[in-house]
Amino acid sequence: MNLPRIVIALAATPLLASAAFAHVTLENREATAGRSYKAVLTVPHGCGSSPTTGIRVTIPEGVFSVKPQPKPGWQLATVSGAYARGYQSHGRELREGVKEIAWTGGSLPDDHYDEFVFVAQVDASLAGAGQVHFPVVQTCASGEARWDEVREADSTARLERPAPALRILAASGERPAQGAGHGAAASVTKGDIVVAQPWSRATPGGARVAGGYLTVTNRGAQPDRLTGGSAEFAERVEVHEMATVNGVMTMRGLGSGLEIPPGQTVELKPGGYHLMFVGLRRQLTEGQTVKVTLTFERAGTVELNFRIGSIGGRAAPGGGDHSHH
Ligand SMILES: [Cu+2]
Numbered sequence: 001m002n003l004p005r006i007v008i009a010l011a012a013t014p015l016l017a018s019a020a021f022a023h024v025t026l027e028n029r030e031a032t033a034g035r036s037y038k039a040v041l042t043v044p045h046g047c048g049s050s051p052t053t054g055i056r057v058t059i060p061e062g063v064f065s066v067k068p069q070p071k072p073g074w075q076l077a078t079v080s081g082a083y084a085r086g087y088q089s090h091g092r093e094l095r096e097g098v099k100e101i102a103w104t105g106g107s108l109p110d111d112h113y114d115e116f117v118f119v120a121q122v123d124a125s126l127a128g129a130g131q132v133h134f135p136v137v138q139t140c141a142s143g144e145a146r147w148d149e150v151r152e153a154d155s156t157a158r159l160e161r162p163a164p165a166l167r168i169l170a171a172s173g174e175r176p177a178q179g180a181g182h183g184a185a186a187s188v189t190k191g192d193i194v195v196a197q198p199w200s201r202a203t204p205g206g207a208r209v210a211g212g213y214l215t216v217t218n219r220g221a222q223p224d225r226l227t228g229g230s231a232e233f234a235e236r237v238e239v240h241e242m243a244t245v246n247g248v249m250t251m252r253g254l255g256s257g258l259e260i261p262p263g264q265t266v267e268l269k270p271g272g273y274h275l276m277f278v279g280l281r282r283q284l285t286e287g288q289t290v291k292v293t294l295t296f297e298r299a300g301t302v303e304l305n306f307r308i309g310s311i312g313g314r315a316a317p318g319g320g321d322h323s324h325h
């Protein structure tokens with residue numbers, strides 16, 4: 001049934017065929033937050049020369065109401081589980097659903113191409129997420145390929161086996177997670193210290209911690225230290241760093257605080273230095289603004305309004321890329 005398409009595709013792009021068909025990818029790589037999405041996983045070849053016998057895809061948080069399309073000659077199985085939060089669908093809240101789909105038992109020869117399809121809803125809260133990923137395990141008669149690599153936000157490394165990625169667009173006419181709009185100050189200055197773009201993420205119900213992100217510039221001639229702070233919504237505010245220990249990303253508290261060298265800007269961001277709001281007293285919800293007081297050794301206390309972005313957001317809400325002036 002797919003044969004005529006293969007012939008057309010190969011005929012149209014004879015030179016690009018091997019490069020363009022190298023990876024397991026999504027045919028349509030953009031979806032709109034708050035809308036439905038039809039995912040077509042394209043599988044262009046087997047493992048080495050071995051035919052593909054199974055495709056298993058993991059559904060990222062925020063993609064819900066997943067319905068896979070059965071394929072003749074393949075068994076279809078799904079794994080369901082709890083979502084990190086509830087999602088609204090046709091007036092009711094969904095708290096669990098399909099998190100993995102597996103098509104198995106077929107045989108797709110290495111020199112053939114096929115598609116594996118599912119439909120899903122993309123939650124509106126993903127509007128600020130940038131990209132989400134659908135890791136795929138491709139099983140073959142001999143061997144398997146794991147398409148599960150995800151590029152870190154600021155890395156330019158070439159990935160051998162990238163996870164199929166989906167870019168999330170904000171619905172037109174809406175801006176992602178506006179918070180208090182222009183009312184929230186872009187930066188706050190205290191002494192030699194300038195703190196800009198403070199933001200955090202919405203938390204799933206029951207979460208005990210949340211990260212806080214911002215940039216700090218020291219305009220003075222002396223080093224300063226960010227030692228922590230306080231917030232009415234959390235028991236403690238700590239300064240953490242992410243570090244890779246034995247190949248595993250872990251975070252740890254910086255007991256003596258984070259140095260802000262004179263004349264420099266230090267960024268607290270996902271995957272790097274961050275504030276940790278520990279012992280959350282309530283859920284943080286997207287679009288909110290919350291008050292946090294930070295403590296610097298020299299500059300003293302700085303009061304800030306943190307904008308709350310989407311769950312899993314990678315960048316400050318409402319801004320997207322910001323240049324460093
Ligand atoms: Cu932390």
